[in-house]
Amino acid sequence: MTIRQKLSMDPQAADVRTNDLEDLVGYNLKRAYVILSADFKRTLGEDGFAPRVFSALSLIVQYPDITQSELARMLGIERSGLVAIVDQLEQRGFVQRNAVPGDRRVQALMATGDGCAAYEQARASVEAHEEKLLSHMTPRDVETLLGLLRKIREIEE
Amino acid sequence: MTIRQKLSMDPQAADVRTNDLEDLVGYNLKRAYVILSADFKRTLGEDGFAPRVFSALSLIVQYPDITQSELARMLGIERSGLVAIVDQLEQRGFVQRNAVPGDRRVQALMATGDGCAAYEQARASVEAHEEKLLSHMTPRDVETLLGLLRKIREIEE
DNA sequence: GATAATTGTTTACTTGGTTAACAGTCTGGC
DNA sequence: GCCAGACTGTTAACCAAGTAAACAATTATC
Numbered sequence: 443m444t445i446r447q448k449l450s451m452d453p454q455a456a457d458v459r460t461n462d463l464e465d466l467v468g469y470n471l472k473r474a475y476v477i478l479s480a481d482f483k484r485t486l487g488e489d490g491f492a493p494r495v496f497s498a499l500s501l502i503v504q505y506p507d508i509t510q511s512e513l514a515r516m517l518g519i520e521r522s523g524l525v526a527i528v529d530q531l532e533q534r535g536f537v538q539r540n541a542v543p544g545d546r547r548v549q550a551l552m553a554t555g556d557g558c559a560a561y562e563q564a565r566a567s568v569e570a571h572e573e574k575l576l577s578h579m580t581p582r583d584v585e586t587l588l589g590l591l592r593k594i595r596e597i598e599e
Numbered sequence: 600m601t602i603r604q605k606l607s608m609d610p611q612a613a614d615v616r617t618n619d620l621e622d623l624v625g626y627n628l629k630r631a632y633v634i635l636s637a638d639f640k641r642t643l644g645e646d647g648f649a650p651r652v653f654s655a656l657s658l659i660v661q662y663p664d665i666t667q668s669e670l671a672r673m674l675g676i677e678r679s680g681l682v683a684i685v686d687q688l689e690q691r692g693f694v695q696r697n698a699v700p701g702d703r704r705v706q707a708l709m710a711t712g713d714g715c716a717a718y719e720q721a722r723a724s725v726e727a728h729e730e731k732l733l734s735h736m737t738p739r740d741v742e743t744l745l746g747l748l749r750k751i752r753e754i755e756e
Numbered sequence: 757g758a759t760a761a762t763t764g765t766t767t768a769c770t771t772g773g774t775t776a777a778c779a780g781t782c783t784g785g786c
Numbered sequence: 787g788c789c790a791g792a793c794t795g796t797t798a799a800c801c802a803a804g805t806a807a808a809c810a811a812t813t814a815t816c
Contacts, residue, residue, distance in 0.1 A: 461661045462722060463654055467729055467741065468635035470748035472650070473675060475632050477754050478625035493629070494772070497620055504618050510795065518630060523773060525796060539795095547781045547794040565619060572624055579750050584624065587747040591627035593736055594744075597634050651803070667764060680804055682765060696764095704763040704812045 478575065485571035491564055494519075498527045499553065502537055503561045507550035509542075518598070536560055635732065642728035648721055651676075655684045656710065659694055660718045664707035666699075675755070693717055 463469045482493055491499065494517070501516055502508060510528060514521045528551065531537035536557030539549040553561065576584055620626045639650055648656065651674070658673055659665060667685060671678045685708065688694035693714030696706040710718065733741055 462657050464749070465745065466725065467733065467744060467748075468632065468639055468650065468725075469654060470745060470752070471628055471632040471635055473755070474748045474751040475625065475628040476675060477751060478628055482625055492771085493625065497626060500619050511793080518633060519772090520774060521795065522775080522797080526772095528795095545782070545794085549795075568623065568625075575754065576624065576751070578753065579747070583747055583750065586743065587624060588622065588627060590736070590740055590744040590747070591624075591631045592621070593740065594631040594634060594733070595627070596735065597732065598630070649802080668762080676803090677805055678764065679766080679806080683803095685764095702763085702813070706764075 478572070481571055481575050482568065485567055486564060490567070495527055495530060496564055496568065498524065499531055499536060499557060499561050500565070502531070502551045503553045503558055506552055507540070507542075509548050509550060511548075513551065531557065534560075635729070638728055638732050639725065642724055643721060647724070652684055652687060653721055653725065655681065656688055656693060656714060656718050657722070659688070659708045660710045660715055663709055664697070664699075666705050666707060668705075670708065688714065691717075 479493055482496075483490075486496070497517055498513060501513055505512075508516075510524050511521055514524045517524070528537060528539070532539060536554055538552050538554060540552055542548040542550050579587075636650060639653075640647075643653070654674055655670060658670055662669075665673075667681050668678055671681045674681070685694060685696070689696060691713075693711055695709050695711060697709055699705040699707050736744075
């Protein structure tokens with residue numbers, strides 16, 4: 443078998459989906475996430491929110507006066523990593539840091555009116571992006587997928 | 600409602616799984632992937648392969664003489680990003696770059712005997728890590744999940 | 757033969773995280 | 787009341803994993 447014949451086991455061919463990696467959940471999660479994430483960024487555009495910023499704003503809107511520690515825990519990231527995100531949202535006028543009576547270490551995060559409006563708009567865009575991107579799947583499939591992903595996430599608790 | 604009463608809508612409470620983010624596929628994919636990835640790294644340990652290196656070795660073993668461009672395409676990454684990965688595998692004696700007769704630009708990647716052995720060991724570890732991590736899910740659930748993730752990945756083609 | 761495309765590499769850069777350390781603050785046990 | 791330990795948000799440094807651009811060499815196409 444020459445080198446050219448070996449390459450005729452063309453890794454780009456249709457049954458490329460039979461290698462070991464195709465049976466690994468982690469690998470497939472990563473590849474699927476890359477697709478969703480790239481389209482998210484494309485949809486929201488340059489001036490829009492990065493996924494992690496959108497997530498943070500989402501929770502700040504839904505949990506008024508959430509603290510940074512709580513938010514970091516909910517998002518599954520380190521507190522230090524949240525600083526730049528909150529700075530960004532604060533600088534854009536979407537979030538304010540408020541002192542908390544009774545505990546001078548803590549700041550409560552509150553979305554501004556502009557922040558809520560921006561969030562609603564972004565949320566609609568994000569939902570539309572997912573709906574369109576996944577339109578080749580049935581709503582039932584999407585629900586099943588979410589359920590299974592949540593099942594994985596039970597490990598977090 | 601005081602600030603303390605607001606915070607009694609405890610974001611850490613059991614029904615935290617009802618916010619907007621919980622219905623987004625992208626967000627859940629990311630969170631699930633972080634879990635799988637962290638456990639992968641824990642399982643293979645410091646001297647083991649990072650997920651992306653494991654993935655590359657996997658395909659090199661299964662597609663002997665694959666070129667770097669083909670490999671990059673299959674993994675969904677840029678050619679330049681693959682150089683460091685292949686360098687690492689080559690340096691550890693797991694992979695060799697071979698000239699291809701007839702096309703002097705191309706190098707065919709071939710796993711060495713050591714590389715194949717290391718891969719088989721790692722593959723077994725990876726499979727065991729997933730089996731254990733996902734043991735709270737039925738095999739059918741895992742199969743369904745893989746199917747749905749593959750459905751998402753159809754977008755890639 | 758000229759031009760466009762491809763290959764693998766190098767370099768610079770970006771993004772999204774983690775870690776460690778810190779000052780300030782709070783908590784709980786003695 | 788005191789104090790050690792824990793917590794808060796921040797800063798700076800670092801890391802991993804990727805992308806983009808440029809390039810020399812090579813191949814493909816007209």
